[in-house]
Amino acid sequence: MDEDHVEYYGVLTEILELQFLGGRRVPLFRCKWVDIFNNSRGIKTDVYGLVSINFKCLLKTDEPFVLARQASQVFFVKDNLIKGWHLVVKMQPRDTYDVPPGDSDDEAIEPDDDGYEDEHIEDPSNISSCGKRKP
Numbered sequence: 185m186d187e188d189h190v191e192y193y194g195v196l197t198e199i200l201e202l203q204f205l206g207g208r209r210v211p212l213f214r215c216k217w218v219d220i221f222n223n224s225r226g227i228k229t230d231v232y233g234l235v236s237i238n239f240k241c242l243l244k245t246d247e248p249f250v251l252a253r254q255a256s257q258v259f260f261v262k263d264n265l266i267k268g269w270h271l272v273v274k275m276q277p278r279d280t281y282d283v284p285p286g287d288s289d290d291e292a293i294e295p296d297d298d299g300y301e302d303e304h305i306e307d308p309s310n311i312s313s314c315g316k317r318k319p
Contacts, residue, residue, distance in 0.1 A: 192250075193218045193227070193237050193258070193272060200249075211252040217243040228269075235272040236263060 194215030202210045218237045219226035226241035237260070257277060260270040 190220065192220060192243075193235075194250075195239070195260075197248075199252075212249045213252055213255055214248045215250060217245060217248070219243040236266070236269045237272060238269050240268055 192215075194217040196213050196215055198214040200212040200214065202212060204210070216239075218239065219241045220237075220243070222241060226238055226243075228236045230236070239260075257275065259273040259275065261273055263269040263271055
């Protein structure tokens, strides 16, 4: 992860769309943010790099919004060992691909024998969380 970015985790509570003159539209997400600055109560990372968050420890902020393009979807899985905590599961959205610069769209991808393409994530640490902002 880039040193000048901080990953925020939150729950989406509202979707807003700002409309500007000329037809430009900007979607905004309102979230309840987890307090990521409190390493003992709001967020924990275990020895395997798994991130756990506690929804009871929310960040007190007057900036609940994130631009939709700055956010990515994650899933929160209830931790059965520690009450009130949830594991963060990062995922690659469907129908989006990380194509390196210089690769052509003209190259066809052959499906496997079963008709499905293999999904492969080379480096899961490149997937962002709910929002990234510069501190």
